[in-house]
Amino acid sequence: MKETEARTFVPHPHELAVSTHHDDDFSDRLNESWDLILVDENFGEEPSSTPTVFDGSSLVGWLRAEARKSGRQLPCVAIFTTQPDLFQKEVPAVGPALPMGGSFVGREAYLAPVLDVEWLFSKNGDDKVRIVERIEALAQAHETARTVLGGNGASFQEFVSFLGLSEKATWHKAALSSLERARLPISESANGGNTFRGPASAVRWLVQETLPFPGAFLSDTRVAARLGVTVATLDRLVMDPSTQWSQDLKRCVYTGPVAALFGRRWWSAGIADATLSIRHAVRSGETETAQSAIKMLSGIETVAVLSEKDPVAFVDQELLEAGITGAARCVQLRPRGWPPQSEEPWMRIADAASAPWFRHMVDPSDQSLLDVASV
Template sequence: MNENKAPKRFVYIDDKPDPSVAESLGQENVGVFLFPDDLTDRMEELIATIRDCSVVIVDLKLADHDSDDPSSPSILYPKDGLALKEILASVLTERVSHLDSGTDTSAVDVEPKTTAFMLYSGELDLLGGGAPAKGREHVIAKRIRAEWVMVKLPQSRPESQKDLRVLEDLADAVEAVVGITWLDASEREDILNTIAGLLALDEATEWASVAKRQIFEGRPPLQSLAEQDGVALLRWLLHLVLPYPSFLVDAAEVALLCRLQLGWGVEQLSELDSPISKLFHESSYGGILSHFLGPRWWRAGVLATLRRECGGSLQEVERLNNTLDSLYGSAVPRLHIATPVRTVDEDFRLTATAVDVEDAVRLEAEEWPPELPPPWFPLSRLADNPRVRRYVLERDIDRVRSYLSAKSDGSR
């Protein structure tokens, strides 16, 4: 490989490369390798390029490898992108394998992980366990031990390039975390401060200490960070933080906390100059991966703003609504539900729908972060979703039986 060449931020491996990848991320930023030919003809260059890049993009379905060369049996070639990802990852995490007897392995230098892997395919549903991949990318990525997965859209779809451009945010995040020597942060507080810095938490805010506590309660991967795996922090954010109502919340969750109709709240918070966006501007998240899955807000900041606007009591949320009425010049659409909870669909994807807590049950979802309250599912949809009933928490089973019995009696 020519040492004068600038390192590529992305490596893309596919048997039929999608031109949208290089077009979206910049031809000069993407090293494109054809499978399987380049695994033989350009292997040394491929490995060198991967070692210097931030994100490796791999297709799921790869062409079969046929060779007449007996020294290159096809069984040694990966059959799909999952296998190829594991092979490449093993190259990047190579350790000293020939240690003398009695060597103190704790003194062996650990090669820090400096690359994120993303599976890029039009057939991600094959990995969804019977559920669609759309909206469950974080679940699939966690399952296959990748940082992320993305649906490969037809090249005729203009949004394909827009979606691909968020990978620049991922590359930026990789470059931010791998530049840190985590071993220097020996104390818990040091690591937490480093994480808070990457998340761009404003220490000057009155709610910063609460946000820090919530970060730690979210169980960041401290052990992996101590082993110099900075990319583990990105996996934590992508798999367990950003997709869920954690210490960071999305627009629908902000609307729920404000007791506003969720659809209206989402629409208004997407407009930077709207009164409600300005009201929660201090709480908006601007750290690593802030553009990857859409805007997020600090939960601690949102609640602090609510308390201020509600005179110190979250029970007085109507005071906030009255303030918004004044700012908008008309009545904002309120959420007329006594105790609203946000629901998930039958595939455990968060929705922008809220129901009263009396009209929902909690689910035991294996993929749901255990440190978060369990997700809610509408009682009204259980009759048509028998598969979901097996996941209802034990303490809610009687309510399900009563509801289904009453529904059956009412239909007679």
């Protein structure tokens, strides 16, 4: 890739350098302070009989080895390719121990740990503006981590600042408790000293272990299920908030580092607070139903509620969110690689019964539900 083409992905005023591993200045470039290394996967070279760098993945391995030898802290590293199905034979870090079998798009967080990178980008997507936004978000996250966390490791309070958690939020203490359970990569010690992966480890925790999974943060689908409304209604509730409740709900939207890499995320502590207000309105007799409570609290007349009893967000056979249904139609899974600090995903019974690898992710006490579905 020439610099002119690279500039279409990394626009001014960001500093940019394009180099190959054959260039004389390649090592010198690594000594400079960057926030993101985009590694093109396809070099157009073939593996030889002796160890060599011939594609982006092998270059990542070399970069990691060189960093270990020199004691250097690498910035975030991301694969950059026009062929998102190049890794279809790789076994992702999350889910069944089977080859990915297709594009990594939508499953970047599942594959990135296997390749020892923070993220992957498909540069031939339909929405180039979106690709540019996501690249910039990853670089800015590393820049923010360098500034907030410093060079002596990361403390809990520094992580709170890094994520942009407002002290003015009424659910601030609850959010702190959720972060305590989120297995932060805290590394600051009394004696100080640099950590090997440095600020990039904070970004990796966020993009691979936290934002992709339900726990400290929730997706639109999961928030809608908890509030008992459709996703379209959820949009309406925060589009032009006119009441204190709806304004507080809008403050639950996560706007911190790498937010642009994912669909909208919400602080789960804030959603729990909003849900509690709905229940309180019903229990206190102010309203009779959750629907009327939401109307009263939000000031919005048209509130479409979910028809499902005990609604839950469920995942498909790629462990990606697929919609909302009733809990009675689902079972919970314990997938390989799923972060233990995150809520276990729900899958429809018919899907869970469709393959043995899903069946063995289900608690033994629920196996009888799968047997009925298989008949």
